Amino acid sequence: MSGFAELSDSFFRSSLADLRPYEPGKPVEEVQRELGLERVIKLASNEGPFGPFPEALQALAAASGELNRYPDGGAYRLRAALAEKHGVAFEEVALGAGADGVIDCLSQAVLEAGDEIVCGWPSFPSYVIYARKAGATARTVPLRDHRYDLDALLDAVTPQTKLVYVCHPNNPTGTMNTRAEFDAFFERVPERVLTVIDQAYFEYVEQPDYPDAIEEYAKAGRRVFVLRTFSKIYGLAGLRVGYGIGAAALVSALGKTRRAFDVTADAQAAALASLDAPSELERRRAVNAEGRAALERTLREHGLPPAGPAVANFLYAEVGEDARPFFEALLRLGVIVRPLHGFGAPGAVRITVGTPEENALLGEALSRLAVADVS
Numbered sequence: 001m002s003g004f005a006e007l008s009d010s011f012f013r014s015s016l017a018d019l020r021p022y023e024p025g026k027p028v029e030e031v032q033r034e035l036g037l038e039r040v041i042k043l044a045s046n047e048g049p050f051g052p053f054p055e056a057l058q059a060l061a062a063a064s065g066e067l068n069r070y071p072d073g074g075a076y077r078l079r080a081a082l083a084e085k086h087g088v089a090f091e092e093v094a095l096g097a098g099a100d101g102v103i104d105c106l107s108q109a110v111l112e113a114g115d116e117i118v119c120g121w122p123s124f125p126s127y128v129i130y131a132r133k134a135g136a137t138a139r140t141v142p143l144r145d146h147r148y149d150l151d152a153l154l155d156a157v158t159p160q161t162k163l164v165y166v167c168h169p170n171n172p173t174g175t176m177n178t179r180a181e182f183d184a185f186f187e188r189v190p191e192r193v194l195t196v197i198d199q200a201y202f203e204y205v206e207q208p209d210y211p212d213a214i215e216e217y218a219k220a221g222r223r224v225f226v227l228r229t230f231s232k233i234y235g236l237a238g239l240r241v242g243y244g245i246g247a248a249a250l251v252s253a254l255g256k257t258r259r260a261f262d263v264t265a266d267a268q269a270a271a272l273a274s275l276d277a278p279s280e281l282e283r284r285r286a287v288n289a290e291g292r293a294a295l296e297r298t299l300r301e302h303g304l305p306p307a308g309p310a311v312a313n314f315l316y317a318e319v320g321e322d323a324r325p326f327f328e329a330l331l332r333l334g335v336i337v338r339p340l341h342g343f344g345a346p347g348a349v350r351i352t353v354g355t356p357e358e359n360a361l362l363g364e365a366l367s368r369l370a371v372a373d374v375s
């Protein structure tokens with residue numbers, strides 16, 4: 001260490017003492033460097049195999065000459081376009097640095113010590129991490145058959161509960177709940193609770209009984225906040241832009257917790273341009289459905305039946321007591337998957353649908369592991 005003056009633990013907020021920050025998937029370059037591998041494929045972070053839409057790349061090129069300027073802090077054009085797309089008011093659209101940024105702002109806006117959130121588990125860790133950061137308590141409810149158990153979520157609601165999260169489809173299991181299950185949930189959920197429906201993978205889902213929470217619950221007057229992102233099918237994860245649709249008072253409270261310029265000018269321009277490309281979106285959805293079916297077959301062939309039905313761009317498979325050795329063995333063969341300790345599933349991995357070639361490379365790696373196992 002450099003000899004800087006020490007700071008004791010008590011200097012920091014007490015809610016941080018036991019907090020474990022989100023552990024991102026391993027970057028390709030790091031694995032190449034550490035293991036001296038030339039070809040490494042990353043199927044670890046649900047990014048999807050395609051880059052930004054061509055329209056977004058053009059918008060980025062055009063925006064780059066103006067990067068000496070601060071972004072529009074209010075993100076006027078993007079918010080207006082999203083309001084129009086969803087048929088809601090401008091004041092009902094909250095932007096953030098990714099859906100993750102929106103979850104952080106929401107937690108800051110709503111939660112304080114003594115408050116509670118409820119979410120399923122294993123699930124997306126930010127719900128829990130940001131609640132704890134705000135000093136609140138997270139009640140995590142076990143999944144049933146790898147799916148959110150909406151009745152059990154309701155049973156975990158207490159007078160202190162402010163937010164109930166439904167990750168839909170659930171990361172990491174890839175499963176969804178039906179419209180009928182949500183309808184029954186909304187009949188019972190207490191009025192004072194805000195239900196957050198995280199639809200980060202919305203665009204991938206093709207099942208007819210998968211509800212569009214903006215159309216079917218927000219607009220029907222349910223007390224919900226619906227999350228969407230440009231990180232997944234739109235291929236903009238590196239830029240950090242996502243949004244939530246909810247009541248104007250909620251959006252305005254979130255605006256108070258947001259940093260003034262947290263959605264960059266590039267992100268705004270690329271997201272806006274991406275909204276003009278419905279046919280590319282459709283193409284990606286179809287390619288993903290095929291890739292997911294192929295990946296499912298590959299996993300089954302190798303004795304790793306994935307949880308399902310999986311409806312997004314990733315699969316979840318249980319590999320033993322502790323998924324780390326499996327993860328590391330695949331890593332040495334140049335395939336990065338995601339071990340799920342931080343998501344509450346230490347014996348499972350999550351594998352993102354890649355290109356047909358990446359899927360084949362994963363299959364080869366799994367075959368080599370099986371050979372290594374028996375020899």
Ligand SMILES: Cc1ncc(COP(=O)(O)O)c(C=O)c1O
Nearest residue numbers: 098099100124171200229231242
């Ligand atoms: C369920 C879920 N919600 C939110 C996010 C955050 O996405 P973003 O990149 O928009 O912050 C993710 C990302 O993996 C996710 O899986």
